[in-house]
Amino acid sequence: NAGVMQNPRHLVRRRGQEARLRCSPMKGHSHVYWYRQLPEEGLKFMVYLQKENIIDESGMPKERFSAEFPKEGPSILRIQQVVRGDSAAYFCASSPFRGWYGYTFGSGTRLTVV
């Protein structure tokens, strides 16, 4: 079992470009969560998805950020027109059920905006 796979591990974008972060959950896990982490900060919840549905996006900025988890393929976190403040580590986690289960995290994507 390969665990939660995130790619790329490191991503450098110029201001104004688009960033696409991918996450393949563990086999058998249908719940996906995206978190953002800044240095010396905790993990901040962004969005919770199940296959083809966004369940809760209350932690995601309303502009420039979007997420999807299609029927086939990985979950995608998309950041349009990136700004320097978007630089952070973005972690994806998955679980087999909602509640009662711990999350399995991926190794994260470190986004740097120059």
Next chain:
Amino acid sequence: QQPVQSPQAVILREGEDAVINCSSSKALYSVHWYRQKHGEAPIFLMILLKGGEQKGHDKISASFNEKKQQSSLYLTASQLSYSGTYFCGTEISGPGSGGGADGLTFGKGTHLIIQP
């Protein structure tokens, strides 16, 4: 609302014990504990559900006081491998309850350094 963890950092010698606390201002459904080493993914340690339970495996255990909305993580006879940042994550509602954010809310973390 973000749970508050204490202490922010602790330095121990190998073999000593540590307690990390996590407090919430809201009634909790569950508390998760994770450990993260620098540059790596957070690793799940354990989950405690409301009902005031205590859990443990090996030399790491935790308690959950539902009335006080607090959880504590206990590390006994610490090993070098225990070094890292410990995060608690809280849920204010259970599945299907329809209330609150559905993702975990994490504290800022407690840095634990174990020295030989």
